[in-house]
Amino acid sequence: MELEYFFELFLGGLVKGSIYALIALGYTMVYGVVELINFAHGEIYMLGAYTALIVASVLTVLGFPQLAIVVMAGLAAIIWASAYGYTVEKVAYKPLRKAPRLSPLISAIGMSIFLQNYVLLAQTDKFLPFPELIPEFEFWEPYSHIIGSPSLMILVSTVIIMMLLTYIIKYTTMGKAMRATAQDRTMAMLVGISVNKVISFTFVIGSSLAAVGGVLVASQMGQINFYIGFMAGIKAFTAAVLGGIGSIPGAVLGGLVLGMTESLATGYISSDYEDVFAFALLVLILIFRPAGLLGRNTTQKV
Amino acid sequence: MDTGIPMFKLSEIKKSLVVALWFIFLTFPIMVIKVNTIENFIAWRWRNMFMIGICSFVISLVWRYFQENEASGQRILSLFTQIPLVKRLKGMSVSERPTQDGVIRESNPMIQRIFYTLLIVMALLFPFVNDYQTTILTTALMYVILGLGLNIAVGLAGLLHLGYVAFYAVGAYTYAILNMHYGVGFWVALPLGGLLATLFGIALGIPVLRLRGDYLAIVTLGFGEITRITLENWDALTQGPSGIAQIPKPGLFGMELTTQQGIMYVYYLAVALAILTVFCTYRLQNSRIGRALMAMREDEIASQAMGINIARTKLTAFALSASFAGMAGVLFAAKTGFINPQSFTFMESAIILSIVVLGGMGSILGVIIGALILILLPEYLREVGNYRMLLFGASMVIMMIFRPQGIISNVRKVYKIDQGGQK
Numbered sequence: 001m002e003l004e005y006f007f008e009l010f011l012g013g014l015v016k017g018s019i020y021a022l023i024a025l026g027y028t029m030v031y032g033v034v035e036l037i038n039f040a041h042g043e044i045y046m047l048g049a050y051t052a053l054i055v056a057s058v059l060t061v062l063g064f065p066q067l068a069i070v071v072m073a074g075l076a077a078i079i080w081a082s083a084y085g086y087t088v089e090k091v092a093y094k095p096l097r098k099a100p101r102l103s104p105l106i107s108a109i110g111m112s113i114f115l116q117n118y119v120l121l122a123q124t125d126k127f128l129p130f131p132e133l134i135p136e137f138e139f140w141e142p143y144s145h146i147i148g149s150p151s152l153m154i155l156v157s158t159v160i161i162m163m164l165l166t167y168i169i170k171y172t173t174m175g176k177a178m179r180a181t182a183q184d185r186t187m188a189m190l191v192g193i194s195v196n197k198v199i200s201f202t203f204v205i206g207s208s209l210a211a212v213g214g215v216l217v218a219s220q221m222g223q224i225n226f227y228i229g230f231m232a233g234i235k236a237f238t239a240a241v242l243g244g245i246g247s248i249p250g251a252v253l254g255g256l257v258l259g260m261t262e263s264l265a266t267g268y269i270s271s272d273y274e275d276v277f278a279f280a281l282l283v284l285i286l287i288f289r290p291a292g293l294l295g296r297n298t299t300q301k302v
Numbered sequence: 303m304d305t306g307i308p309m310f311k312l313s314e315i316k317k318s319l320v321v322a323l324w325f326i327f328l329t330f331p332i333m334v335i336k337v338n339t340i341e342n343f344i345a346w347r348w349r350n351m352f353m354i355g356i357c358s359f360v361i362s363l364v365w366r367y368f369q370e371n372e373a374s375g376q377r378i379l380s381l382f383t384q385i386p387l388v389k390r391l392k393g394m395s396v397s398e399r400p401t402q403d404g405v406i407r408e409s410n411p412m413i414q415r416i417f418y419t420l421l422i423v424m425a426l427l428f429p430f431v432n433d434y435q436t437t438i439l440t441t442a443l444m445y446v447i448l449g450l451g452l453n454i455a456v457g458l459a460g461l462l463h464l465g466y467v468a469f470y471a472v473g474a475y476t477y478a479i480l481n482m483h484y485g486v487g488f489w490v491a492l493p494l495g496g497l498l499a500t501l502f503g504i505a506l507g508i509p510v511l512r513l514r515g516d517y518l519a520i521v522t523l524g525f526g527e528i529t530r531i532t533l534e535n536w537d538a539l540t541q542g543p544s545g546i547a548q549i550p551k552p553g554l555f556g557m558e559l560t561t562q563q564g565i566m567y568v569y570y571l572a573v574a575l576a577i578l579t580v581f582c583t584y585r586l587q588n589s590r591i592g593r594a595l596m597a598m599r600e601d602e603i604a605s606q607a608m609g610i611n612i613a614r615t616k617l618t619a620f621a622l623s624a625s626f627a628g629m630a631g632v633l634f635a636a637k638t639g640f641i642n643p644q645s646f647t648f649m650e651s652a653i654i655l656s657i658v659v660l661g662g663m664g665s666i667l668g669v670i671i672g673a674l675i676l677i678l679l680p681e682y683l684r685e686v687g688n689y690r691m692l693l694f695g696a697s698m699v700i701m702m703i704f705r706p707q708g709i710i711s712n713v714r715k716v717y718k719i720d721q722g723g724q725k
Contacts, residue, residue, distance in 0.1 A: 084328065092702075105655075109652045111699055113691060114695030123336065234527070282521065
């Protein structure tokens with residue numbers, strides 16, 4: 001019984017952690033390339049969830065089959081979230097490339113407020129019920145007491161997406177250009193990399209990951225409002241820093257550690273202080289490893 | 303192609319058209335479609351689509367026009383900063399251009415003194431205008447204190463602090479709780495709140511001594527959130543999310559004050575505290591500690607080599623900046639008479655940080671102007687109702703794009719070496 005409870009919490013943590021990881025990847029990639037804490041990232045996640053909800057509702061009313069709705073809502077979320085990510089970068093960050101370091105941060109906070117209120121005004125301030133996009137799979141029925149279909153779906157899609165992402169970053173030309181830009185932007189420019197394109201691409205990839213995360217979470221939670229991006233963004237940021245910001249495996253590890261800690265701590269200690277555990281863990285880890293779990297310890301030069 | 307007439311080129315119009323189409327596409331699901339999930343009813347709001355299209359087309363065209371005509375564009379952009387008043391204020395704090403020998407000097411102290419005296423007299427006479435304005439200005443003044451406090455950590459010491467509101471909360475709750483249980487008055491709570499916040503600042507500072515940059519940012523953010531969540535859940539002490547009500551207004555030698563007098567009194571307290579804060583931060587800037595903070599901001603290792611104790615200096619920065627927030631918190635509790643954890647969310651920290659960055663990091667006058675703009679703007683935007691936060695967010699982005707270095711950029715003391723002569 002005791003073991004089963006632990007197992008349940010463990011799986012819950014795994015699911016939560018993989019979502020954090022998905023969103024954290026966007027943070028960490030953007031940070032790696034432009035060294036900016038993209039506070040609007042959580043809002044992109046929220047916009048992804050909203051787009052999926054709207055498209056799914058429209059298609060339901062029009063009488064599309066379930067499978068088509070799932071696929072199209074998911075795709076729409078990815079497309080529009082990427083579009084938002086791309087536009088936000090062009091409007092709010094690109095003019096500030098050469099500005100003092102904190103200015104883009106403020107611009108990002110402003111963008112975050114703007115996007116929240118944009119959705120609030122254009123849609124509603126109430127919680128909207130989110131359709132169950134992920135059905136209960138029949139073949140999974142015998143195991144569903146261990147882990148439900150939606151959770152399974154989250155785990156599987158996260159793993160697939162991460163493999164895809166690893167492929168893009170390691171083996172494609174764009175991935176190489178991204179790594180080069182992250183290492184040294186001026187040098188990348190000198191060898192003929194179009195840095196603007198790389199940055200846009202990074203925002204697009206990060207935003208689409210956030211959108212996938214948004215859709216998966218929303219469909220598991222069953223409801224969304226304009227404010228969901230905020231906490232998700234902060235948690236993902238925490239996860240990214242935990243793993244070592246700028247490091248892609250770090251974001252995944254950080255997300256998993258964070259999700260696991262939250263799940264176990266709420267299960268065994270208290271559910272009121274869920275977020276406190278997350279941040280306390282962060283502080284603890286950073287005391288011993290100031291650059292995060294997988295972050296490189298850069299030597300300081302004078 | 304320069305015909306002398308401000309005509310838009312065809313290519314510009316085409317590009318703007320593309321931008322308009324892009325924004326129509328971008329905002330389509332959110333702006334046009336509205337679903338009623340309960341009745342499965344969809345409203346198509348085509349009007350919004352046209353509005354978005356037209357607006358983005360016009361904005362894009364205007365934007366391009368200014369970019370094209372660099373000179374006129376500059377003129378328009380600089381309108382924002384070159385308003386005579388701003389210009390004069392700028393001249394008063396520190397002269398913009400380095401003098402001949404490359405050393406920037408403080409401008410005439412006499413003018414400065416007159417200016418500040420006038421400002422104070424105006425501030426003192428202000429509450430006779432009306433109550434509503436006074437209340438708003440009191441709030442703005444509290445943010446001036448908070449902004450200046452945070453400025454010590456962010457502007458002077460270069461420590462990016464995203465959980466500053468925690469100290470504000472500590473101050474507010476100190477007064478509220480002590481008053482509820484022990485009947486402690488405002489004047490005792492004020493220093494106590496400052497002191498407790500200082501202790502919190504040190505407690506936060508110790509674990510983060512080794513962290514830098516964004517790692518520090520997230521830990522401070524976490525600290526702020528931990529404080530808020532604890533306040534929300536520790537029912538026995540803080541009464542949880544419902545908050546603490548009926549916090550008494552500050553006393554004035556046992557006199558009974560009417561509501562209107564109370565508002566004025568709190569306003570004067572805020573003015574006094576703001577002046578105290580300005581005085582302290584002003585004196586701090588050129589003190590030994592202030593210089594140590596700035597040296598640390600520029601380069602930790604180099605400043606260490608110069609004999610600055612980094613650990614102690616960092617803790618000093620945290621403690622000093624926290625103490626002002628603590629006192630502002632006590633004042634806040636006394637002003638509103640009711641506090642709950644919702645007043646101390648991350649958004650508050652973000653707004654205080656925006657005040658500092660928008661005003662110009664490290665510049666006292668800048669922070670004051672920043673606070674007045676950022677706090678008064680949403681208040682006066684109440685006219686436009688729901689759109690106020692939308693415009694607020696947008697104006698933060700726009701202000702950053704036009705003045706990334708802040709309204710009043712703090713000119714650093716620069717020593718220029720004559721390149722021709724010696725090397």
